Amino acid sequence: MTTTTPPPETVEAAPAAKGPVKKKSRWSKPRLITPYAVVFLLAILTVIAVSVETPSPGDEDYLSPTATSDFGGSVLAQRLTERGIATTVATNVADALAAAGRPNTTLFVPAPDFVRADQLLEMSYLPEGTRIVLVRPGAFRLMALTGLQVADSRIATGLAEPGCNVPEAAAAGPAEVFRDRYAAPDPPKGMQPVTIGVPCYDGSMVTVPSVEEMPEIVVVGAADPFDNARINAAGNSELAVGMLATRPNLVWLDMHASEPPPKYDGEEQEPDPYVPPKASSPENPLYKAFPAWMWAALIGLLIVFALAALARGRRLGPPVVEPLPVQVPAAETVYGRARLYRRGDGREAALSAMRDGALHRILPAVGLSSKADLGQIVETVAARAGRDRQQVRMILFGPPPGSDQDLLNSIHALDSLEHAVLGERPHERRHRR
């Protein structure tokens, strides 16, 4: 059938219902996203830059009295010695506590977050004249030792005025300590706010005086006044030296990792032999075991796989979609109704439907109209089928079935009656249309 004539104009085929045509705007998306992406990228870069620039207390050099790098504290240590302070360097808390047991000692803790909670408690049992200087303690240690909270935290250190009459601060003048600010926690409703210690530099240095035989504690919100890079700026040097030189002895806790927790059997703690030495292995020995070309070939093989994926990856034209027509399976409602009968044990409804159908076929066969009365039907059908009248009445108009077996029996009886009247054998009728 090869026809090229257009369909005649009298034929008006209604257009197939179609969804609204999707309109894609090619440029609006990038234009919307670009400014946000730029801002997001800048923010990410800033955060990365700051975190790279900021020394971490975990570094070996961080405020160590022997380190001469930018983060180290060698200059500070030297100036303290010049002031005639006897400096003891401890590399673990037990040594530091033992050394700080002498009266009139300052315990300098540059990395308080590596001190364990139980050691913190021991720290607060140091003699009354002791001063503890903490640099940027975390929230938990700060709260445990002083009851203060970090009120706010800046991303970089700023210069601040002392604004208090603590002697070393007043002597130092403006210094770069304004990074973390400390304050007492907000009081519960209806209570007066309390002040803990003497805040200097806008709260970034708080001196908590000695109470009830506890040592005096000084919290400093930035590491800048102590390290080699910034110690010469503003009043940093005076502040740092002044803070640590109020007592003739100084214990410098130069610790850069947490200590393992103590054993609880009361024995003297041994150094844990299972802690692996923190050494970076310079080269995997496996690398030397094979020739270099093999590694190159291995990488080359990966590239081959990637190329193979590319070569296989593109179809010649994307798959085509097509709306499928609506299709309802045959006799779906009938099967559904049968399941409903089954679930609801609709024996009565099922049998009455069967009786309706049987009567519809029987009545014309015996020459009765559908308006014939019950007695007449029973009599005619019984006569035609050669059955007992009472039995026919029970089959056609009997009570609803009580059990599943009753229903099956009733249907069977109905079938045989119908066949008796219509003169057909069940199996014959089954094959007829």
Added chain:
Amino acid sequence: MITWRPVVVFGVLLLTLPLWPLPWLGLLLYIVLVGVACLADAMMAAPLDRLTMWRSGDKMVRLTGTATVTLHVRNDGPRTLHGALHDSWVPSAGATPASHPVTLPPGKARELVTTLTPTRRGDRPAVRVTVRSHGPMRLAYRQTPRARADKVSPPWTLRVLPRFDSRRHLSEKYSRLRVLEGAVAARGRGRGSEFDSLREYVIGDDIRSIDWRASARRESVIVKTWRPERDRRVVCVLDTGRTSAVQVGDTNGGGLAEPRLDAAIDAALLLSAVAARAGDRVDALAVDTEVRAVIEGGARRGLLPKLVRALAPLEPALVETDFGLVVAEVLKREAKRALVVIFTSLEPGAIAESLLPALPQLASRHKVIVAAVSDPVIARMRTRRGYGDGDPMDVAYQAAAAEKSLVERRRVAASLVRYGVEVVDQPADVFASKVTDAYLALKASGRL
């Protein structure tokens, strides 16, 4: 994008790595080498935007038939196109082959023949043509991106016409029609009530048809001949609502289950062919909640192809048919008395709520036949009780449900008959024939 070749080339080159004093340098060199070669090859491939494409071929095919559509491609670019071309049609169009290898020198055109064996009735469109152009070394290729391919593909739609299986009944119906018209020798006069002509009496003519007045004017005995009425109107109304989507017929008996709508279209075509031959005017409407198709059979000649073409794209919609709209449309279009054949289903809900209220208005003006395809599956379910395999309770309840639905159908049919409507409720295999028989019976008795 690359082909298999650079993969193989790169793999072979890798085998030479042990010979290099600096294998990493060698690897880098190979990567650059293969990359540059692929890039150059892709650059040298024939441009895709210089192709001109158009189609020719079949616009129509009967379902189960085969059509050919030719895609013409001309290369207007400066370089020879080596590559492949994928002519995508919707899956139900049954297009083969899916892709054609193409070598096209500049300025030359090629014809690519696609053979289509559609699996479904309706409009089967060509979707897009995707072209892949290889470089001279076959290392890399260019391919039309989807959006562009959608834009440049020449459109074509193949209309797949219904199978019209009941064609096999046509000759039988035509011969019955000829008997009705008195065109063939048969006992009795040509039936009908319309006066046709006068002719001389021959032995065997019904003496009741002797025209005595005419005989008196001549020397011989003259009889009147009659013929069935002509120029009556027949309107086929196809319900394309939700009930028309239900499939009828056995699938387990090896038969083909088709939607009720397809059976209705088949029957409407047979009826229209016979009615057109009988000299009646046939219109057709397809309606659910709106009018889907209107065919006004003005000229008798060519009615059937027109009807087939118009009914082919009809598809069932999942909506409740608005018979009020059906009646309004029929009353609007048919001023004269007509035979209205409504192809729908005897479903109690749809009929009672929508058709029955509108029916008196229609039945008072026109003769109405409601034709419904019944499902042989239900009849078998009813008689299968007690013999089925599986749970006897399931079989019993299924028989009861089938009986219930038959009772309901009868009830609906009875309520329709009360309005003077004729109901044809037959299984799909004889449906078309029975509907046409109902028409012929009406025609024979002069009740059109």
